[in-house]
Amino acid sequence: MAKVADKPFFPKPFLVFFVLSIIFGFGITLSEAGFPKIRHYKWEVEYMFWSPDCVENIVMGINGQFPGPTIRANAGDMVVVELTNKLHTEGVVIHWHGILQRGTPWADGTASISQCAINPGETFTYRFVVDKAGTYFYHGHLGMQRSAGLYGSLIVDPQEGTSEPFHYDEEINLLLSDWWHQSVHKQEVGLSSKPMRWIGEPQSILINGRGQFDCSIAAKYKNGLKQCELSGKEQCAPFILHVHPKKTYRIRIASTTALASLNFAIGNHKLLVVEADGNYVQPFSTSDIDIYSGESYSVLITTDQNPSENYWVSIGVRARLPKTPPGLTVLNYLPNSVSKLPISPPPETPDWEDFDRSKNFTFRIFAAMGSPKPPVRYNRRLFLLNTQNRINGFMKWAINNVSLALPPTPYLAAMKFRLSTAFNQNPPPETFPIDYDINNPPRNPETATGNGVYKFNMGETVDVILQNANMLNANTSEIHPWHLHGHDFWVLGYGEGKFSAAEDGRKLNLKNPPLRNTVVIFPYGWTAIRFVADNPGVWAFHCHIEPHLHMGMGVIFAEGVHKVGMIPPNAMACGSTAMIKNYPRKP
Amino acid sequence: MAKVADKPFFPKPFLVFFVLSIIFGFGITLSEAGFPKIRHYKWEVEYMFWSPDCVENIVMGINGQFPGPTIRANAGDMVVVELTNKLHTEGVVIHWHGILQRGTPWADGTASISQCAINPGETFTYRFVVDKAGTYFYHGHLGMQRSAGLYGSLIVDPQEGTSEPFHYDEEINLLLSDWWHQSVHKQEVGLSSKPMRWIGEPQSILINGRGQFDCSIAAKYKNGLKQCELSGKEQCAPFILHVHPKKTYRIRIASTTALASLNFAIGNHKLLVVEADGNYVQPFSTSDIDIYSGESYSVLITTDQNPSENYWVSIGVRARLPKTPPGLTVLNYLPNSVSKLPISPPPETPDWEDFDRSKNFTFRIFAAMGSPKPPVRYNRRLFLLNTQNRINGFMKWAINNVSLALPPTPYLAAMKFRLSTAFNQNPPPETFPIDYDINNPPRNPETATGNGVYKFNMGETVDVILQNANMLNANTSEIHPWHLHGHDFWVLGYGEGKFSAAEDGRKLNLKNPPLRNTVVIFPYGWTAIRFVADNPGVWAFHCHIEPHLHMGMGVIFAEGVHKVGMIPPNAMACGSTAMIKNYPRKP
Ligand SMILES: [Cu+2]
Numbered sequence A, B: 001m002a003k004v005a006d007k008p009f010f011p012k013p014f015l016v017f018f019v020l021s022i023i024f025g026f027g028i029t030l031s032e033a034g035f036p037k038i039r040h041y042k043w044e045v046e047y048m049f050w051s052p053d054c055v056e057n058i059v060m061g062i063n064g065q066f067p068g069p070t071i072r073a074n075a076g077d078m079v080v081v082e083l084t085n086k087l088h089t090e091g092v093v094i095h096w097h098g099i100l101q102r103g104t105p106w107a108d109g110t111a112s113i114s115q116c117a118i119n120p121g122e123t124f125t126y127r128f129v130v131d132k133a134g135t136y137f138y139h140g141h142l143g144m145q146r147s148a149g150l151y152g153s154l155i156v157d158p159q160e161g162t163s164e165p166f167h168y169d170e171e172i173n174l175l176l177s178d179w180w181h182q183s184v185h186k187q188e189v190g191l192s193s194k195p196m197r198w199i200g201e202p203q204s205i206l207i208n209g210r211g212q213f214d215c216s217i218a219a220k221y222k223n224g225l226k227q228c229e230l231s232g233k234e235q236c237a238p239f240i241l242h243v244h245p246k247k248t249y250r251i252r253i254a255s256t257t258a259l260a261s262l263n264f265a266i267g268n269h270k271l272l273v274v275e276a277d278g279n280y281v282q283p284f285s286t287s288d289i290d291i292y293s294g295e296s297y298s299v300l301i302t303t304d305q306n307p308s309e310n311y312w313v314s315i316g317v318r319a320r321l322p323k324t325p326p327g328l329t330v331l332n333y334l335p336n337s338v339s340k341l342p343i344s345p346p347p348e349t350p351d352w353e354d355f356d357r358s359k360n361f362t363f364r365i366f367a368a369m370g371s372p373k374p375p376v377r378y379n380r381r382l383f384l385l386n387t388q389n390r391i392n393g394f395m396k397w398a399i400n401n402v403s404l405a406l407p408p409t410p411y412l413a414a415m416k417f418r419l420s421t422a423f424n425q426n427p428p429p430e431t432f433p434i435d436y437d438i439n440n441p442p443r444n445p446e447t448a449t450g451n452g453v454y455k456f457n458m459g460e461t462v463d464v465i466l467q468n469a470n471m472l473n474a475n476t477s478e479i480h481p482w483h484l485h486g487h488d489f490w491v492l493g494y495g496e497g498k499f500s501a502a503e504d505g506r507k508l509n510l511k512n513p514p515l516r517n518t519v520v521i522f523p524y525g526w527t528a529i530r531f532v533a534d535n536p537g538v539w540a541f542h543c544h545i546e547p548h549l550h551m552g553m554g555v556i557f558a559e560g561v562h563k564v565g566m567i568p569p570n571a572m573a574c575g576s577t578a579m580i581k582n583y584p585r586k587p
């Protein structure tokens, strides 16, 4: 019962546009523009036995599938997902990563922020318009349910009758993730324990939910691992990329890892990067891409190599000392047999600590010509210091010395109904002490939890300078991929050390900064982003590394909440919002 | 922060009684009667690493303890438990097993029945009067959270100034449970899978949360197991029963096992049974007791044996082919060293399939003199057939061919506010086909889920004939301990085969039937109980074997719901009750 129906759908803006186009003769016919449709899905979430890396475990599945079903729609369509929670004791929500949720902030799928978690047995209907073509995905956003396997792809094609600004013959969609054998429940307890028990490195890298533990399909080139099967395993056989020679393929690559920063390469094939996070970029050619959790890319490849051979697809770990073998699969030139393994070893993943190489890739990403440009001035600039801290011996991450602890009442309804006791009404600090030494462990590592909100005026232009720093141990600083809900942002620049408004502020790229929804901060560095706070709602901005968010690495943004329309009552049946009187409710 | 305060407390009935006692000179002085008190606790539930049987796992703890803190109160006291859910994704509720909840049906702690589960981060305050002295316990009642370790003891002493009807010098409290190494989440998935994966036999029997896996403190008398330590293990060292010679001890024994039927014996000591499920019984002497999940007993022992020796306490599995070594500990005659192990082997647990022996014990339980007697006539009699079934290949248990599937909206609020779509308004069948062959597998094992309610008139006397039957496999029938919420019931009799109203109905014991809240049905047999439906509320009646209830083995009773007072709003912030309009709610 995955897909229920595709119905024609006429959103108000479309109808206005349609009528205007008739009056003014825009020259757009119905068959060209296509009708926006309703893409209707009925989903049930439940744990099920599954062997993502050939080792049986329980995963969170949707309609018996892992990863969940792929949503496919055209820009302008309305996606409707009736989500029923079939778990026995756990709530659930689903976040539509990269979808802006304009006019539907309650459908953003963030527990404690946009809605109450859906209780066991209950159904919540997500209804939102996908307004921009691109490569997206969805995932759980309660506790560590993303780590438990609650994710899937969301692909938006251009409006019917329009086309992408680049040519390709066919496409292949890859959703990358990392997988642990320890249950997420134990992982959570470990992270919340004193002393903290770290989850360690993943056992396997999954490509479309498929990996291989303790073996390799390229074993003959590797030492230590045994050869694994290319086929025959229903759940963990590798996802093969079947291609025809002499064609151009768009490969969509999204990463929903809990932890791992990945590097993607295809033996003998150059990758032409054309899209990042649902935004077109200035095409550039590269041998491999780095992809951090929360990011997505489209690359074009041309199958112009020796057609009698197959080629490796290799996905390895970067930015952390890898203990996980690369995820491997085969680019299969048809009609070759898949079992004809490539004649040379898989591409080597670049050295994990070669951050210069990582930066070299990242700094090549610019907006495609004709992309929206950022406002030239900001109204407000936040400086957000990322630090590892402790609270009474518990390990935490904090932003400007506040470790985010989400409240039981969702912010969106709490703010709309002015429930002033639902969260701390004082906003958190907008900057950090000027003399903070980012190159050494925090002098006073003790911090505190908080749940205050950064409130923006509707329409103001906000800069955020994400400032990395040393961790608790000397000489350590990690990458963090920061993801913003409800907005794309322009990435104005990156730099080493502490951001200097005088020096660095002048060098920001206002010409062709890429639009993204996720951006990385490098060790000991800063990243500057800009966005317009013009989407009424409450929006998480957080590190996309699941255990980091679990330990408090996030902040809450809000703007124009008074303009937010009718929040569905069952999005607010928890915490203090459950007590709201005189709010129209259906019996 | 377990216990907050004991405050004097004057419930309305007490004040009335107190004033009357002054007016009519009942001869009760304040110091004799004692003031009822408020027993105030603040609890936080969370998973924690723990080694209940010396193997590390995660358990559901309360305030960092496993089992949870013991509640101790006097009859008439009000217990107040402010329960905060510190879990990350799971709801939680706590049921106060054996407490009648007169006037407070919303405090019964049954998810989907008396209340909505408490969401992560939220606090729910349980407030109820414990009106009867006895040995009780509390436990989770959502999903299989009881199996996850969410339980503890609740001991009610007689009103201050009054005393028990038997003498003892000191007391020892034992809460028995069984323990699996597989997570409850995996257990749940297995039970809900097609084909079902059975949880198997427990790895360990726990005495006050302490057991020993893969070793035995009586190893020298057993083959195959290694000797385990008597002390030094903080979490799993055995709970030792320290006694002084020549005294009388009351040993309270409650079983909150997920599955196991247990047998309790102490080497060289006779047990005098005096209490069952919080009701006094005609004292009788026995070498050992059978205790099913959900039951409690008090036994008196006299420490009149050779004072220079210690003695075994042995708790073994009955009614299922045991694969779990007995739980063992030591009755330590002080001042002997605990390490002086008893000179002879531990008492042997009787043969698991010697049901005649089990019946012989069970049939000896009668109400103490002066106990309330049952009404001589019933107004209504339900015949409830217990069968194992399938639904589309999923394994289920059903009562009169209905397998209970709890709805997302709690019944109590749904009935009070007449939310007729919250559950099936047609009551389930009150009997089963007269020609049903209980000695063979069901002819048509296919069944269906249901969530209808058996509704009783306020005050009517209800008989329930629990009828056991053959399971899906030929020649198998299992015991089931049935537990009723909100009421004690009289156990009028047991019998073999199918209950015959004409034959068996005449032989029921109306003279001195014991009052219980849990009663067993034996393989291929029936058990007849009687109760007065005089407690306004909605009450679960179910098999206390956790996986059986999970697979649908329960029914819902209700009476006088229109008389139910103000349900706390946060007990009904889920399902359709979350949508109730115009119900007074605090902002
Ligand atoms: Cu991070």
Ligand SMILES: [Cu+2]
Pocket: B479, B480, B481, B543, B544, B545, B548, B549, B553
């Ligand atoms: Cu049962």
